[in-house]
Amino acid sequence: MSTIRERERARRAAQLLGLLVVVLALVALAALGYLGYRVVASFAAGGAAEIEVPSVTGMKIEEAEKTLNELNLGLRVTESAYSQDVPAGRIIKQRPSAGFKVREGRVVRVIQSLGTPSLRVPDVVGKGFTQAQRAIAKAGLAVGFVRKVYTREFPRGQVVTQDPEPGKVFTNPVKVDLTVADSSSSDIVVMPDLRGKQLYAAEHKLFRANLTLAGVDYVSGLGKPGAVIEQSPLPGEQVPLTGEVRLRVQVGSEVGSALARSFQVRFRLPVTLPAGKLAIEIQDALGKQVIYEDQVKPGELVEQVVSVEGKAKVRVLFNGRLMREDTI
Incomplete structure (x- = not known):
């Protein structure tokens, strides 16, 4: 009889133990579920809602910082650069770009303008x-x-x-x-061929060859206006450096027959001369007059439009010394 009772007690104990294990398992699952929920909730609370990044391009740094701070975003200037279009102190570029969605606390990096380069x-x-x-x-x-x-x-x-x-x-x-x-170069240069070139191009070529344009004779005709038709010395001749060159330049027949004419005179002071006073004077049907007078430096280019009536001469003088004479 006692044996039967002992078996019953053992069976009930086993049932209770099994029930206890099941309850403990359910409690453990519930705890894990709650823990998972808390972790997810924690991430959700920490990430907050996504925010659309506003455009701060073109703003001053202070304005941009205020705009971003109102949305719980930060600002950092990572680079400064020159810009032709964006004034100094304003933002050239931002990253992330406007419209991009980020979480609160995100830092927007910007490039600040240094203004127009000087x-x-x-x-x-x-x-x-x-x-x-x-x-x-x-x-x-x-x-x-x-x-x-x-x-x-x-x-x-x-x-x-x-x-x-x-x-x-x-x-x-x-x-x-x-x-x-350069004091070691040869003091002789070969005369370049200037025929057919426009006067300004011929002047530039003479300057590069270390030759001096001593005068221009303007003649009317049917050729290309402004083109060199004759030169002295001739092409290929050996000329001493700083040697003088005269040119004959074509003007239109209508210009040659006009009573009043205008020409542009260009003169560059040789670099071997010191600074001094340069004067341009004209002598035509109205008499003689100085139309330009100023101090110039070695190598300086002077350009002057002259108007003359009838036959005329245009003279360039440096410190009173005749440097060039053009005949019109």
Whole structure:
């Protein structure tokens, strides 16, 4: 009898134990579920709602920061750059872009404008060529055409003139042309062929060849106006450096027969001469008059429109010395 009772007790104990295990398992599952819920809720609460990034491009930094802070977003200037279109202190570019959705607390990175670049031409006259190259590169510019001039008045390799002039400011990189002294070159040059070229092109070619335009004779005809039709010395002749050249230039027949005519005179002071006073005078049917007078520097180009009546002469004088005479 006692054996039967003991078996019953053992069976009930086993049932209770099984029930307890099931209850504990359910409690464990419930706890895990609750923990998972809390983790998900925690992530959801931490991430907050997504926010659409506003456009701050073109804004001042202070304005942009205020706009972003109102949406619980941050701002960081990661770079500064020059811009032709965006004023200094304003934003050129942003990342993330406007319209992109992010969570609260996200930092928007921006590039701030330094404004329009200010590139100032350095003064390299009197410097050695290598030193001049470094100064030009440091200013954000580049060396352009380098012309050598035969002269014993300046040390070999020294910069005699530059174009553009020192102190001029540009918003884009430009090339600086240099004239460099060279005392070891030959003092003879072969006369270039200028026939058929426009006068301004012929003048430029003579300047590069270290030759001097001493005068221009304007003649009327049916050829191409402004073109060189004759030259002296002739092409191919050997001419001493800084030697004088005269040109005959074609003008239209209607210009040649007109009573009043206008011409443009261009004169560049040789780099081997010091600074001084340059004057341009005309002598025509109305008499003689000075139409230009000013101080010029070596290598400086002077351009002047002259109007004359009837036959005329246009003279360029430097410190009272006749440098060029044109016949019209």
